[in-house]
Amino acid sequence: AQSVTQLDSHVSVSEGTPVLLRCNYSSSYSPSLFWYVQHPNKGLQLLLKYTSAATLVKGINGFEAEFKKSETSFHLTKPSAHMSDAAEYFCVVSAAGANSKLTFGKGITLSVRP
């Protein structure tokens, strides 16, 4: 079985400052890991994915995440927040690939202050 823990439910940053959204996972297999973003009244959009290639993964809109097996973590970062980054962010794990059953964390609400 696999699971994801997003300890922070809400993160607030000022525009132009770094973003750090934390995620820890548990999986019986070598996992595939993802970050999805959900803007209000919109569907989920894939930010980036890790599928056992490079441990530092670059995604869209300047986001990146680092897979650390020893810490079972997959934290999402961005050097400089933009107002348009305000949204709900989900860390997601899959035991069997990108198009198989996804297990979502509870999500982190990112607020960006002007």
Place this chain on the structure above:
Amino acid sequence: DAGVTQSPTHLIKTRGQQVTLRCSPKSGHDTVSWYQQALGQGPQFIFQYYEEEERQRGNFPDRFSGHQFPNYSSELNVNALLLGDSALYLCASSATGPTSPLHFGNGTRLTVT
């Protein structure tokens, strides 16, 4: 190129009724998955359809059923609605292959009164 489209966008039903939600996958995709997202929670996997068969199922009761048509579109049916079924229902499609990511629709907001 249209992405994943879902209908209707909003729906209000009464306890005990039945509901059908519809999903058209992104062009070129043959696999459809359904997720339930309760307010303030992450989406939960309901089931996945491929080649008109249910391939995987999450921890949902038999009241939740689905269908996939030859054109790859899909329906989610929920019988005997409960207040707790109120949620955003998301459809996601993907192409064949473990590295093909899911593309999500904007969802159907179901309210059960």
